[in-house]
Amino acid sequence: MSDMELYQGPLDVKAIFGRWLDEEAASNYGAFTPFIGTVREEGGIEALSFDIYEPVLRSWFDAWQEKARARGAKLWMAHSVGDVPVHTSSYMAAVFSPRRRVALELIEEFVEDFKANAPIWKYDVIDGRRIYAEDRSTPMEGAGVLELGKRNEE
């Protein structure tokens, strides 16, 4: 099983976290910090919807797995593709670590960088229409690399 899982629709949180626990049952880690993101009912949405660019997500995740390994820890992650109704979950991550300090710090760093740099696009679903969540979205690291063209046009 892969350490980064993508699912069509909402995540089965209990089953997925249960599998991660089983996978690491004999790994001798002492601290697990799961993070679970669930879709809240607000702004009249019926669901959130997600597009993912998997090749770049994979290399982003692999780089983080390498950072975790250097600190003796291991990462797991799952994310939804497509529609995820309110009160269901779209995102799970977990750090498994020998000690609590690394687990607590790493889950925060990982989730924050995930928000800023994972190639995932979010849409509100209202009356069956998908609306890009532009005001909640952040330009990725390296955004603006196409500026030269603009300068030339001006």
Next chain:
Amino acid sequence: MVKVEFLGPIAREPMEVEADSLAELSRVLFREESIRPWLEKCAVAVNDVMVKDPNHPLKDGDRVSILPPVCGG
């Protein structure tokens, strides 16, 4: 020719462009009305590797992905 694909909410079909650097490609893209408003906020991957050099060289057959602002979770 390089193939340019627009990801996520940029509603636009892929296009083939003659360009030997990212700088040259960006000049072509800024001429396109429908994508111009996106470009300053976008990051770029060439053959699925993120690129930060505005003068990054491009060669025939390269695949360039344009990545608009993100929000996972």
